[in-house]
Amino acid sequence: QKEVEQNSGPLSVPEGAIASLNCTYSDRGSQSFFWYRQYSGKSPELIMSIYSNGDKEDGRFTAQLNKASQYVSLLIRDSQPSDSATYLCAVRPPGTASKLTFGTGTRLQVTL
Amino acid sequence: GAVVSQHPSRVICKSGTSVKIECRSLDFQATTMFWYRQFPKQSLMLMATSNEGSKATYEQGVEKDKFLINHASLTLSTLTVTSAHPEDSSFYICSAREGQSNSPLHFGNGTRLTVT
Numbered sequence: 351q352k353e354v355e356q357n358s359g360p361l362s363v364p365e366g367a368i369a370s371l372n373c374t375y376s377d378r379g380s381q382s383f384f385w386y387r388q389y390s391g392k393s394p395e396l397i398m399s400i401y402s403n404g405d406k407e408d409g410r411f412t413a414q415l416n417k418a419s420q421y422v423s424l425l426i427r428d429s430q431p432s433d434s435a436t437y438l439c440a441v442r443p444p445g446t447a448s449k450l451t452f453g454t455g456t457r458l459q460v461t462l
Numbered sequence: 463g464a465v466v467s468q469h470p471s472r473v474i475c476k477s478g479t480s481v482k483i484e485c486r487s488l489d490f491q492a493t494t495m496f497w498y499r500q501f502p503k504q505s506l507m508l509m510a511t512s513n514e515g516s517k518a519t520y521e522q523g524v525e526k527d528k529f530l531i532n533h534a535s536l537t538l539s540t541l542t543v544t545s546a547h548p549e550d551s552s553f554y555i556c557s558a559r560e561g562q563s564n565s566p567l568h569f570g571n572g573t574r575l576t577v578t
Contacts, residue, residue, distance in 0.1 A: 382564045393468075393555045393572040394506070401564065438505065442564065449496065450567055454505040 353377065354441050356453035364461050369426040371456050373439030376420070382442035383415055383422045387435045388455065394438055398424065429460045465489055466558050468570025475546055476578055482542045483573045485556030491536035492558035496567065497529075500553040509554075512539040546577040 355374045363369045371385075382401055386394035398413040400406045400422065406413045412425040422441075426433055436455040443451060465488040475481050485495055493514045498506040510531055511519040518531035530542040539558075543550055553574055557567040 382566075384566050386569075391553075391574070393569040396566050396568065399566045440567075449508060449511065451508075452506045 352453075353443070353451045354439055354453035356437075356439050356456045358454055359457040360459045361456055362459045362461055363429050365429060365431060367429050369429045369433065369458055369460070371424040371426075371437050371439075371458065372421060373423065373441075373453055374421045375439075375441045375451075377441070377443045378417075378420060379444035380417075380441045381444065383413070384440040384442075384450065385411075385413060385422075385424045386438040386440060386452075387433075388438055389435045397437070426458075429458075431460045431462060434458055434460045466556065466568045466570040468556050468573055470573060471571055472574045472576075474576045474578060477547055478545055480542055480544045481546055481575060482540055483554055483556070483575075485539045485541070485558070485570050487537045487558045487560075490558075490560040492539075492560070493536060495533060495539040495556055495558045497531065497539075497541050498555045498557065500555060500572075506555065509541075512541075514539075543575065546575070548577045551575055551577045 353376050384399045385397040387397050388394040400413040400415045410427045414423045436457045438455045439453040440450040467486045469484045495512040497509045500506050509524045512531045512533040514533045520526045533539040555572040556570045559565050
């Protein structure tokens with residue numbers, strides 16, 4: 351079982367719709383969770399961080415964390431073509447200082 | 463926000479030569495930096511943790527003699543790919559953390575290495 355799992359996609363949503371990206375992780379003791387966006391040929395950029403169960407909203411983005419079920423999700427409202435990218439879920443397992451374990455990413459395509 | 467600068471952004475070298483990549487934290491001090499490698503259509507794989515003033519910690523399977531890491535100051539870490547071969551061609555990305563251990567990582571812009 352991979353430590354961090356994501357559906358590779360592509361996930362295709364029409365412009366203006368809600369995109370829902372999901373991620374599961376294996377280490378139940380993980381405490382820190384992050385979503386990064388990566389455009390082709392570029393390095394990842396931080397979108398959201400979440401540490402507690404529940405929802406965290408920032409503009410059009412909402413991160414959701416459920417530690418009991420070991421999943422974290424990212425919702426993108428009013429999706430725009432510029433949101434088309436690969437979204438990486440990253441988890442910090444316990445006892446690993448600052449190291450992050452990344453999922454393979456979900457490619458999102460927002461269509462006109 | 464925190465800025466991490468990486469240089470060069472792209473390098474092409476011949477097989478057998480060495481390449482140095484620099485990673486700088488521009489507006490914060492980073493006692494720890496991380497070097498990742500990403501092959502096409504794959505996720506980021508941690509290569510090593512760079513520790514200021516001490517030896518780097520390498521992940522399993524990463525050759526420390528091939529990927530030399532130096533973290534001589536609180537704002538600079540370097541990765542040298544020695545005796546590069548075509549299979550070393552990849553996207554190398556450094557990252558650093560600002561603040562507490564649960565803070566997110568900020569990434570440099572990456573270095574696209576092509577070994578011919």
